[in-house]
Amino acid sequence: MGRIWLTDRRFLFTSSPDSSFDSLTVPLPSILTTRFEQPTFGANYLSFEIKPSSGGGLTDGTGIELRFKNQAMFQFVALLEKTRERAIYMRRQVAQEDEGLPSYTSPAESSTVTLVGDVPVDNPPDVLKWLSGFIIWAA
Numbered sequence: 001m002g003r004i005w006l007t008d009r010r011f012l013f014t015s016s017p018d019s020s021f022d023s024l025t026v027p028l029p030s031i032l033t034t035r036f037e038q039p040t041f042g043a044n045y046l047s048f049e050i051k052p053s054s055g056g057g058l059t060d061g062t063g064i065e066l067r068f069k070n071q072a073m074f075q076f077v078a079l080l081e082k083t084r085e086r087a088i089y090m091r092r093q094v095a096q097e098d099e100g101l102p103s104y105t106s107p108a109e110s111s112t113v114t115l116v117g118d119v120p121v122d123n124p125p126d127v128l129k130w131l132s133g134f135i136i137w138a139a
């Protein structure tokens with residue numbers, strides 16, 4: 001027994017004060033799989049497997065079963081899935097932005113290097129002619 005919070009980045013569970021279990025915080029991208037279970041006898045529940053973080057005290061293959069006492073499970077599952085997908089999408093966006101552009105090195109001195117405005121360029125001359133008609137504006 002306890003309380004659940006769902007943020008745009010984490011799933012949080014805090015137990016009741018009389019429990020030996022204190023709390024659990026799971027980053028949404030660390031939820032590996034989810035399953036909405038509808039047993040023949042008994043209440044619906046959500047089971048999911050999480051990827052433990054280093055130093056968190058959990059092991060690989062850790063699974064969680066979430067059961068609600070007086071709430072509809074299906075609505076929470078839909079909200080969790082939508083929020084989790086958004087968190088994964090945002091993490092991928094940040095990772096792509098962090099990659100940035102590759103670093104470039106100056107080409108070796110050779111007769112095949114073309115200079116455009118005193119900048120060495122490896123593009124073939126046909127591409128340079130096509131590019132020379134455009135002006136690039138920087139704000």
